[in-house]
Amino acid sequence: MPRVCKAVKAKGGYLKNLKYKIYLDFFWLLHDFVYHVLLINSVAHSIVCLCTLQTSGPERSLQERQKQHMARGLPKQKPIAGVKQVIVVASGKGGVGKSTTAVNLALGLTANDPSKTVGILDADVYGPSVPKLMSLKGNPELTDNNLMRPLMNFGIPCMSMGFLVEDVAPIVWRGLMVMSAIEKLLRQVDWGLLDYLVIDMPPGTGDVQLSITQNIPIAGAVIVSTPQDIALLDARRGAEMFRKVNVPVLGIVQNMSVFQCPKCNHQTHIFGADGARALADTLGVQVLGDIPLHLSIREMSDRGQPVVVSSPDSPEAEAYRKVATAVVQRLEELSG
Secondary structure, three states, rough: OOOOOOHHOOOOHHHHHHHHHHHHHHHHHHHHHHHHHHHHHHHHHHHHHHHHHOOOOOOHHHHHHHHHHHOOOOOOOOOOEEEEEEEEEOOOOOOOOHHHHHHHHHHHHHOOOOOOOOOEEOOOOOOOHHHHOOOOOOOEEEEEOOOEEEEEEEEEEEHHHHOOOOOOOOOOOOHHHHHHHHHHHOOOOEHHHHHHHEEEEEOOOOOHHHHHHHOOOOEEEEEEOOHHHHHHHHHHHHHHHHHOOOOOEEEEEEEEEEEOOOOOEEEEEOOOHHHHHHHHHOOOOEEEEEEOOHHHHHHHHHHOOOOHOOOOOOOOHHHHHHHHHHHHHHHHHOOO
């Protein structure tokens, strides 16, 4: 049976304990950071020296050893225990429906194939949305191994920084502290056995994105964008970032693609028409699906009842399930 430590039982104790661990890890991260900077400088100096030499005989052997030494200083990816495949859902900017898409994608994966187990990790430390979207509150319990047990709803285990802080409490942390928190959310959670872990990434291309992509193997990235030109510019930056860190881009989800009047059924492309399709053609990736701008998606999300489970027969839920189907097909293509 899971147990709850005294720090969890005490009001605010869990967060204080977490902060203590994060501060402690901060100093170790700083130590490692300085070490790697010195290492990279040393390697760079050696490579410059080697470039002035001929690459034959002993010199080539020395250059190979130097490259191996440099590789040892880089982060090594380590799979998350019990997780078969990790899918990250990202966007270049906020406000495009990324978190809503991530939650409904996870639910769509289980709706399409109930035999698959799916979890959600909310990696948006500064603005966690999964607790609201999944109607979850409370602190995670701890197992006998001091691992956090995810909170569960709709058959989906979820972990978020939102479970560890007050609803309206701001998280004012610098980059290394955020990276330490992300490390704990990745490594100190008892996920059990999952076929897919859907990670709701924060918007942008910063420390969190790099920390996650460099520390765990990722099966593929889903880019979410509206058809608007401004959103597409940032979506392209996000896609290019994943390519630079060798993460396959599964495709683009065109969110809020069209608005249909509930009275006359007239369709209006409020944010433009097919902008994401043009971007997909430019990047050479697929459009995984189109999600309409619909009142029910917003209302059900605000109530913590995602449309895939609250209105499973609706066209909106069907759109999310089609995206989930396309994601699985792309993963199979990549693995094949």
